[in-house]
Every structure is written in C-alpha cells, then in structure tokens.
Amino acid sequence: MIGQVGEVARRSVQRTMRQPAQIVPSLVFPLFLLAVNSGGLQDATQLPGFPTDSYLTFALAVPFMQGALFSVMNAGTDMARDIETGFLNRLALTPLRGAALLGGLLAGAFVLGLVQAFTYLAVGLIAGAELATGVGGALVIIALSVTITVATGTFGLFAALRTGSGEAVQSLFPVFFVFLFISSMALPLDLIQTEWFHDIASLNPVSYLLQAFRSLLIEGWNLADLALGFAIAGAVLVIGMAAAATALKSRLVRT
Amino acid sequence: MPNGAGIEVEGLVREFKNGPRAVDGIDLRVAPGEIYGFLGPNGAGKSTTVLMLTTLLPPTAGTARVGGFDIAGEGPSVRGAIGAALQEAALDPLLSGAEHMRLQTALHGLPKSERKARGEELLARVGLAQAAERKVGGYSGGMKRRLDLALALVHNPQILFLDEPTTGLDIQSRTALWDEVARLAAEDGVTVFLTTQYLEEADALADRVGIIDHGHIVAEGTPAELKAEIGRPTVEAVPREDADRERVATVLARFGERAEASRRKGASARLEGGESQLAEVVRALDAEGIAIEQLQLHAPSLDDVFLAKTGRSLEGAE
Numbered sequence: 001m002i003g004q005v006g007e008v009a010r011r012s013v014q015r016t017m018r019q020p021a022q023i024v025p026s027l028v029f030p031l032f033l034l035a036v037n038s039g040g041l042q043d044a045t046q047l048p049g050f051p052t053d054s055y056l057t058f059a060l061a062v063p064f065m066q067g068a069l070f071s072v073m074n075a076g077t078d079m080a081r082d083i084e085t086g087f088l089n090r091l092a093l094t095p096l097r098g099a100a101l102l103g104g105l106l107a108g109a110f111v112l113g114l115v116q117a118f119t120y121l122a123v124g125l126i127a128g129a130e131l132a133t134g135v136g137g138a139l140v141i142i143a144l145s146v147t148i149t150v151a152t153g154t155f156g157l158f159a160a161l162r163t164g165s166g167e168a169v170q171s172l173f174p175v176f177f178v179f180l181f182i183s184s185m186a187l188p189l190d191l192i193q194t195e196w197f198h199d200i201a202s203l204n205p206v207s208y209l210l211q212a213f214r215s216l217l218i219e220g221w222n223l224a225d226l227a228l229g230f231a232i233a234g235a236v237l238v239i240g241m242a243a244a245a246t247a248l249k250s251r252l253v254r255t
Numbered sequence: 256m257p258n259g260a261g262i263e264v265e266g267l268v269r270e271f272k273n274g275p276r277a278v279d280g281i282d283l284r285v286a287p288g289e290i291y292g293f294l295g296p297n298g299a300g301k302s303t304t305v306l307m308l309t310t311l312l313p314p315t316a317g318t319a320r321v322g323g324f325d326i327a328g329e330g331p332s333v334r335g336a337i338g339a340a341l342q343e344a345a346l347d348p349l350l351s352g353a354e355h356m357r358l359q360t361a362l363h364g365l366p367k368s369e370r371k372a373r374g375e376e377l378l379a380r381v382g383l384a385q386a387a388e389r390k391v392g393g394y395s396g397g398m399k400r401r402l403d404l405a406l407a408l409v410h411n412p413q414i415l416f417l418d419e420p421t422t423g424l425d426i427q428s429r430t431a432l433w434d435e436v437a438r439l440a441a442e443d444g445v446t447v448f449l450t451t452q453y454l455e456e457a458d459a460l461a462d463r464v465g466i467i468d469h470g471h472i473v474a475e476g477t478p479a480e481l482k483a484e485i486g487r488p489t490v491e492a493v494p495r496e497d498a499d500r501e502r503v504a505t506v507l508a509r510f511g512e513r514a515e516a517s518r519r520k521g522a523s524a525r526l527e528g529g530e531s532q533l534a535e536v537v538r539a540l541d542a543e544g545i546a547i548e549q550l551q552l553h554a555p556s557l558d559d560v561f562l563a564k565t566g567r568s569l570e571g572a573e
Binding site: 003004007008010011014015018019082085086087089090091092093094095096253 | 309310311312313331334335337339341342343345346347349350354357358359361362363364390406
C-alpha cells in the first residue's frame with residue numbers, strides 16, 4: 001500500500017512539475033492581487049481597531065487561500081484527464097487500491113502547496129510584511145497552507161470523479177472564488193459594517209482560515225485561532241476525501 | 256506452450272440505462288494459446304464485451320470465466336491473469352516510456368530489483384529502447400500502441416485483451432504490432448482476445464473469428480471456415496468510360512446478386528456459378544461492346560461473411 005502511494009505520488013509530482021501552466025498562474029495571480037490590494041487599500045489600516053498598520057501584512061493571508069483554489073482545478077483537471085484518456089482504467093487493471101490512488105494523486109497538490117506557500121511568504125516578507133511569530137510561525141503558516149491546499153484538492157478530485165469532465169472541474173473555480181470574496185478577505189470581521197455581509201462572512205469557514213494565518217502574521221501565537229484554522233482545514237480534508245473516495249468507488253466499478 | 260485456462264462466456268449481457276443492450280447474450284470460448292478475433296463495426300458491442308471480460312464493467316446477466324476465474328466474483332484474480340491494451344492508448348503524455356514502465360511494474364507488485372530490467376526488456380521487445388526516456392507526448396501513434404502493449408505485458412499475463420490495437424495506425428506500424436501479437440501467442444502461449452474492425456487484421460492474425468453485430472454473435476469459426484460458408488467469389492469490373500458503369504452493373508447482375516465494388520467507378524457481383532463463370536462474364540461484357548479497364552475476381556472475404564450474415568457490408572457499417 002505504501003509503495004503504491006509512493007509510485008502514484010511520484011507520478012503526480014512529476015506531472016505537476018512538468019506543467020508550468022499549472023504552477024505559474026497559481027503563483028503569479030495571487031501575488032499580483034496582493035500587490036494591487038496592499039497598494040490600494042493601505043488607508044484601511046487607519047480604521048479604528050484595524051489590527052496592523054501594514055495592509056500588506058493583513059492581505060498576505062489571502063494568497064494562501066487563492067493558491068488553494070488553484071489546487072481544486074489542478075488536482076481535478078489531472079484526474080479528469082486520466083478518466084478521459086482511459087489512464088484510470090489502466091490503473092484499475094492493476095492491484096492498486098483506491099485509497100492509494102487518492103493519496104498518491106494528492107501528492108501533486110502537496111508539492112504545489114509547498115511551492116506556493118514558500119513563494120507567497122518569501123515575496124510578502126521581502127516586500128515588507130511582518131511576521132510576528134518568526135521562523136516557527138513561518139513553518140506553521142506553510143503547514144496550514146499545505147493542509148488547506150491538499151484539502152481543497154480533494155474537492156477537485158471529487159468533481160472529476162463524479163463528472164469525468166475537465167470542464168466541470170473548471171466550473172468549480174468561480175464557486176470557490178465566491179467563498180473567498182464573501183469572507184473577511186478585505187477587512188477583519190469586526191470591522192465589516194454591512195450587517196448581511198458580516199453575517200455571511202461570520203458563517204464562512206474561509207474567514208477563520210484567514211484569521212489563523214493573520215494571527216501568526218500580526219498577533220503572535222494565538223492557539224485558539226490556530227486550532228480553529230487547522231480544525232476547519234482538517235474537516236474539509238476529511239469531508240473531501242470521503243466524497244472523493246465514494247466517487248472513486250462509483251467510477252471504478254471493477255468487479 | 257499455451258498458458259492456463261482460456262475464456263468461457265455464456266449468455267453475457269450488458270444493458271445500459273435508457274439504452275439498448277450493447278451486448279445481448281453472447282456465448283463464446285477461446286482456447287488457451289488461441290488468438291480470437293472479435294470482429295464488428297463501431298457500436299457492435301466489441302468494447303463493451305472487453306470491458307466486461309476485463310472486470311471493468313459488471314455484466315447485467317450471464318457468466319464468464321477468464322483464466323479460470325469468474326469475472327463477477329473473482330475480479331482481482333482475473334486482473335492478475337490478464338493484460339489489456341484498451342481502445343485509445345491510455346498513456347500519460349507527460350511521462351516517458353521508461354517512467355510508464357516503472358509505474359506499471361511497481362503497481363503490479365514486481366520486486367524492486369526486477370522492475371528496471373523488466374521495463375527495459377519489454378521496451379526493447381517492442382522497439383522503443385531508443386525512445387525510452389522521451390516523453391510519450393512526442394510519440395507517434397504506432398509507438399504509443401507498442402508502449403501500450405508492453406505495459407500490458409509487465410506481469411506476464413496468461414491472457415491478453417487488445418481492443419482495436421491498430422486503429423489509426425499506418426500499415427508499417429500495424430504489421431509490426433501484428434508480428435508481436437503473433438509471436439506472443441506462438442512462442443509464449445499467450446491467449447489473445449483481439450477486437451478489430453479491420454477484416455485483414457482478423458484474417459491475418461486470428462485462429463478463430465467471432466463476428467458481432469448489434470450485440471449478437473452472428474458468425475464464428477476459423478476465417479477459412481467462415482469464408483467457405485459463403486463460397487461464392489465476386490467479380491468486379493471497372494469500365495474504361497465512367498458512363499458505362501451502369502451498363503457493366505446490368506451485365507454482371509445476370510451472373511449473381513450485386514456486391515459492393517471496391518472502386519467507385521466499378522461494379523461488382525457475387526458469381527452464383529462460381530469462378531467458372533468468369534469466361535462467360537468476359538464474353539457478355541464484350542458482346543455489349545463495353546471497354547473494360549480492369550477485371551478482378553475476388554475470393555470470398557470476411558466482409559462477404561458479414562454481408563451474408565447481416566445484410567450489410569462491414570466496411571463503413573455503423
């Protein structure tokens with residue numbers, strides 16, 4: 001089983017690293033938005049109660065979430081291609097276990113998550129963002145980012161396994177993007193004045209994932225925020241894996 | 256030396272939701288070491304049969320044993336006994352041939368120490384040693400098909416399923432693949448279940464042929480037996496002037512029912528009286544004053560068998 005996961009993971013990583021079109025946009029697009037937002041919204045830090053005087057530091061949490069959204073597309077599109085080309089049937093004819101297949105396929109999302117997290121953090125810090133928790137906090141940020149990336153990747157796998165279509169997977173991207181926009185992406189929850197938006201953002205798990213990153217960047221070690229962030233990421237991972245495993249079972253109807 | 260058990264199928268049915276019965280109660284037997292050609296037009300049920308026999312699609316009814324194992328109840332054992340190259344070479348364009356072999360040998364559980372050598376041996380066997388490190392995205396159609404075949408062989412299967420392995424290949428690549436498949440059966444005793452829509456492929460390779468149409472097996476036997484059933488040869492005449500085509504067809508119709516001509520300008524008929532009528536055909540055409548550019552006598556083909564059994568020609572049948 002471990003050997004099978006390793007071999008599928010190896011392929012998944014090779015595929016990811018050989019597709020610059022998967023890696024480059026997931027690095028450039030979030031950093032571009034970071035530059036635009038941190039430049040244009042710096043005055044928001046003047047609001048009473050804004051947690052930092054650097055909007056760049058506040059906004060640096062967002063690329064980690066945007067990067068995770070790319071993972072939905074990348075993991076899902078790769079799986080959909082395997083279904084469309086019949087490669088999944090090839091794998092199904094081997095003694096490969098379904099769990100090993102899913103685990104291995106998420107290795108690509110894991111590696112992409114690592115590359116993204118290092119890049120966002122490095123670029124943010126070079127650009128002048130603060131990191132209140134130092135090197136230890138950087139490691140936790142990377143760990144949380146990778147967990148979220150892998151977790152969202154499972155939803156890409158689920159969509160691909162359910163539909164068998166790369167187009168269907170890509171249609172998920174705007175849906176996930178909406179989740180990001182109706183969160184505390186631009187302002188802290190307690191500074192959102194519009195009631196309905198505040199209510200929705202308060203219910204949106206993305207707000208708490210963002211808060212986990214921000215606590216490390218701005219406040220220092222806040223175990224409650226971190227625990228909530230990791231718990232949400234873990235729950236998303238478990239739900240996504242269960243959904244993907246069920247979809248894989250339906251897709252692989254081998255006797 | 257043939258390996259183990261072959262294939263035994265009884266009353267196999269596959270019905271899709273809201274669709275027709277893609278496979279409608281077929282019976283067949285393939286002996287160990289035999290090459291069985293499963294011939295039929297697109298949509299006849301060939302690939303659905305292969306998917307069921309390779310355990311990738313559960314049958315709606317009926318039973319089948321492959322390599323001595325029940326396809327419905329002993330899926331993992333069936334998969335251990337078979338290799339398959341399904342329709343469209345299922346390859347990853349971003350991986351090299353060697354990387355494909357590495358993945359396949361590992362997933363089939365070959366010991367680590369044997370994987371590299373087995374991969375290299377098979378790549379060399381299908382003539383891809385030089386291209387082993389190249390990404391498959393740059394391979395030609397023939398190279399992809401040969402890699403597909405090599406991948407199907409990594410675990411030394413007793414039975415090999417090849418679903419339209421030469422569709423879209425040029426004649427050179429097709430012949431190379433035929434040679435390898437024939438060698439596998441003759442030297443390694445591998446049982447081969449080969450689907451094809453190419454008559455010449457079934458004719459050249461298969462020990463026995465099953466013809467499937469609309470989910471039913473309409474004929475089965477050796478190519479020679481099937482052709483002997485039909486018996487009558489066809490004559491085809493191509494007039495020098497296009498305008499004479501209908502006149503030629505009218506003359507030929509005196510000697511037997513019309514048949515499909517291989518050339519657009521020609522006309523063809525199945526000779527009711529056999530080859531001995533050829534001289535009469537020539538005299539009749541001459542008597543009508545029709546100048547003939549080409550006159551050919553065709554021995555019965557598998558297409559004739561298909562035509563006789565289904566009322567349609569296999570070439571272009573859907």
